[in-house]
Amino acid sequence: MIRATCYMIRATRYVLHEIHMLGISEIKLGSVAKVDGEPYVVIWTQHVQMGRGGAILRTKIRNLISGAVLERTLKGADKWESADLERSRASFLYVEGDEVYFMEAETYEQFSLSAGNVGSAVNYLVEGTEVDVLKFEGNPVSIQLPTKIKIKVTEAPPGIKGDTAQGGSKQITLQTGHKISAPLFIKEGEEIVVNTETDSYVERA
Known part of the structure; x- marks a missing residue:
């Protein structure tokens, strides 16, 4: 009698996350990048042409978590990692102190963002206004209004x-x-x- 031995081969599935790097020519107003491990949005840029064909990029970037604004300069081959942001829908509820409150459209969960993170968008927020919520690693960090x-x-x-x-x-x-x-x-x-x-x-x- 011949015994047939069956071997089960388990295939391990690896999901590779492709990291996109942003060079000087790709960084523009509104670009979102990871700087020192945290998400920043570019709020000002200035390209400066240097001698012998070189160039630098001066920027002002706002931290999407703390609202802090930094000035950073990139040279030549310097690059930033593009930040992966999730999007969801929410509606504006109210402002209390320095906190702006919203409600998730799908889960009805309420959350707040600092006035610094909401920025000038607060000028157009009336009760019920629908916005896009930007999330970094699952946490709301900013919003975008309809145009x-x-x-x-x-x-x-x-x-x-x-x-x-x-x-x-x-x-x-x-x-x-x-x-x-x-x-x-x-x-x-x-x-x-x-x-x-x-x-x-x-x-x-």
Whole structure:
């Protein structure tokens, strides 16, 4: 009798995480990179051409965890590791002190971010505003607003007789207290569309 011995071969599966490095030519405003093990977003850049074809990149970067701003300069072959950020949806709840509170769309869990991490986005946050939440290693670190949002005008100086869509501009106050320039014909109580990236009026809602 011939015995057949069966051997089970277990294949070990390795998942390799590809690390993407950002060179001087790839680092731009809004780039998110790992610096000293923590996630930073680039908020200012200046390319400087040096002698003999060399170049350096001056940057200002904001820590997505602490909100601290640093200045860093990269030369030649210097590179930063791109930071992997997860995204989820949430809605704005309220502000209490220096903390801004949100609720996750899927889990309904509430969390807060420091005002420093939310930055100028707070100028357009009204109750229920939906945002993208950026997470680093599972923890919320920042948010991104839609490029365009609808928001109510709470104060608008009276226009000048004969105001038209082609007229001048005036400063108005939004329901968050933020002030922007808008056409003379915009009135208190109206809803308008605002570009959150350029901090500017787009059109009537």
